[in-house]
Amino acid sequence: MKAVIPAAGFGTRFLTATKSQPKEMLPVYDKPIIQYTIEEAVASGIDDVLIITGRNKHSIENHFDKSYELEYTLQNAGKDRVLKEVRKITDLVDVCYVRQREQNGLGDAILCAERHIGDEPFAVLLGDTITKSKIPCTKQLIDIFNRYEKPTISLKTISNDKLNKYGIVEANQSESNIYKISRLVEKPKISEAPSNLAMVGRYILTSDIFDKIRQTEPGVDGEVQLTDALSKLDEVYGVLFEGKTYNVATRFDWLKASIEFGLEDSTKDELIEYMKTFIE
DSSP states (O other): OEEEEEOOOOOGGGTTTTSSSOGGGSEETTEEHHHHHHHHHHHTTOOEEEEEEOTTOHHHHHHTSOOHHHHHHHHHTTOHHHHHHHHHHHTSOEEEEEEOSSOOOHHHHHHTTHHHHTTSOEEEEOTTEEEEOSSOHHHHHHHHHHHHOSOEEEEEEOOGGGGGGSEEEEEEEOSSSEEEEEEEEESOOGGGOSOSEEEEEEEEEOTTHHHHHHTOOOOGGGSOOHHHHHTTSSOEEEEEOSSEEEEOOSHHHHHHHHHHHHTTSTTHHHHHHHHHHHHO
């Protein structure tokens, strides 16, 4: 299966940090956000990744490309461990790129992948969302898709105060963690949200989504929303994600994710002691 990672947005919530670099390249602890996403795709059995980019996104391509000068310098300096990590990034997966010419929403970004995808089912992983679980989030979706052969999206329960920040679904539970979705709403008013089941940012879609996107008028924020296109499909399933998600949508979200990943590193004791100085 192929994967599509939309990464064409301006990242305006992170300005000025994103003035000259993509939001997806901001580090969460010791890796760019998008590297976590690609590592999830690879761990899910995907070996072909298409990244939807835009202007000023060249650093994404450079990150996953071979860096002869850097590798030469590391090798001569005897920094074998770091050299191995650098080469591992390049060897992760085959990555292709296509540019979204105008910022016209997530639905429009997915449409840019049509020629690369063809008639095959494919995964979509949002480049600003990191997931953590024993079984990768995308792999959980692929397993359910293989059973139903219908578009499948990842869900999580959220608190009522965040309902207007996500795509929300109305659904009937068919199994312990599987839902048949009857309605999808992009960023509804809190009082009008059909449930507290939110889309996580992981999808397995079939190629008929491309025609549905073409039929979709601009919605929330004046953009072509993938959620609205999904609403036009006859049958969509949701899987309640077993794991943790980090939606790196704000500076505070980014800071929390970096701290949590730092607490899993070998230097966590130093980090804890440092944080205690502020708490005390």
